[in-house]
Amino acid sequence: MYGGYLLGIALSLVIYFVPMMIAFYRNHGRYTTIFMMNLFLGWTMVVWVICLVWALFGASRINHASGGSNKYEDLERISRLKSSGDLTEDEYQAEKSRLLNQ
Structure with missing residues (x-):
């Protein structure tokens, strides 16, 4: 009911x-x-x-986020992915250069 x-x-x-x-x-x-x-x-x-x-x-x-702190967080994230084996060295370097050139 x-x-x-x-x-x-x-x-x-x-x-x-x-x-x-x-x-x-x-x-x-x-x-x-x-x-x-x-x-x-x-x-x-x-x-x-x-x-x-x-x-x-x-x-x-x-x-809204500025590129400053997020760039470093993204670098840490791709570094962890490389360490875990999810990214190859070439993929890591390409992503790193893309992040640093933003």
Whole structure:
């Protein structure tokens, strides 16, 4: 008897937080802002739609990141791949030169 109500409430909550989930999945630069607006003002539906559009079309952190620290993280990542044998020496050198020339 209560199963239908509980399912309806659970489904409503999932739909209510769709903008937040999309922003989190896309690693959105303003994830926290979208979450807070969705949490407190999403019930107005206008703000919910704004949050949804912002989450879908806003830039992710990857696009906003400067080349400085990410370049070093990428170099460490390809170094680990080379150490594990997933990259050959030639592939490693090619990827390294591509990263350093960005």
